[in-house]
Amino acid sequence: MDDDDDVPALSAETFAALQEFYAEQAKREEILTKLESDNKLTENIIFEENWQLSQFWYDEKTIQALVHVIDQCVQNDGRVALISCPTLFVPVKRQIGSRATVTLLEYDRRFEIHGSDYVFYDYNHPLKLPADLTQSCDLVVADPPFLSEECITKTSETIKLLAKNKIVVCTGAVMKDHVEKMLQTKACKFEPKHRNNLANEFSCYANFNLDSMLQGL
Structure with missing residues (x-):
């Protein structure tokens, strides 16, 4: 044999x-x-969307608006965490990286190229994060990858673990009740848009007056 x-x-x-x-x-x-x-610089590397990971990149106007908000919210020596919104990382890093810490939490390991600014993140394990991130972020911006109660619930656990104060969540309008209840946020007039138009209506939620920061922009 x-x-x-x-x-x-x-x-x-x-x-x-x-x-x-x-x-x-x-x-x-x-x-x-x-x-x-x-x-x-890693900002020279541009990745395509991976739809299997439910990735949909923001359009340029949305990126500029969110970068402006982040710039206004995060003071010198502060920290912002970007959860599942990797297209924001390079523009935010370019804008405030010389004076504040920008941390990307993302499942897609292609973004490991950002080195120590990258933290692998799986929303199925919402509290599995480096201990030094706990209650360390002046602002947390999140875009949960899936429109489900399970995903927003677990992502909310992560947000609460990280956030000292301000929170911004970009997700489908169908998640409004869940986002507002879990994170004490309110829907904004500002509506995020994507490079490839999505069939689902998309909204932005915050626990501060985000719209006032965008007046005249």
């Missing part, structure tokens, strides 16, 4: 998934190596 007969064989689907995983891993390492060798 051939000893090879005792070795379990991978299914075609599993083998293909492994190949994809290793290819993505190799690509990430290639990007990191190039950045290190060229000494380039």
Whole structure:
């Protein structure tokens, strides 16, 4: 009897998934190596949306508005946490990174290129975060990846763990009651928009007067 007969064989689907995983891993390492060798800023790397992760990038006007709000809210030596909204990271870092700490909490490991500013985040484990982040953030901006009560409930746990004061949540209008109840926020007049229009109505919620900060912008 051939000893090879005792070795379990991978299914075609599993083998293909492994190949994809290793290819993505190799690509990430290639990007990191190039950045290190060229000494380039990570803001030069632009990622496409991954719809399987429910990623939908904000349009430029929305990014500018949210960066403006963050700039107004976070004082020198302060900290902002961005939960599941990676397109904000580079513009916010560019705007306030010289005077405040900007931390991205994100499931997509492509954003590991941001080094120590990146924290892997899985909303299924809302409290599994570095201890030094607890109650450390002057502002938390979150965009939960899924329009479900479970997702907003668990993301809210993370927000409460991080936030010292101000909170902004961008999510579907259908989540209004849950967001307002769990985080004591109110719907804003400001409406976030995306580069690729979404079928779902999208809203912004805050526990402070966000709209007043955008007057005249």
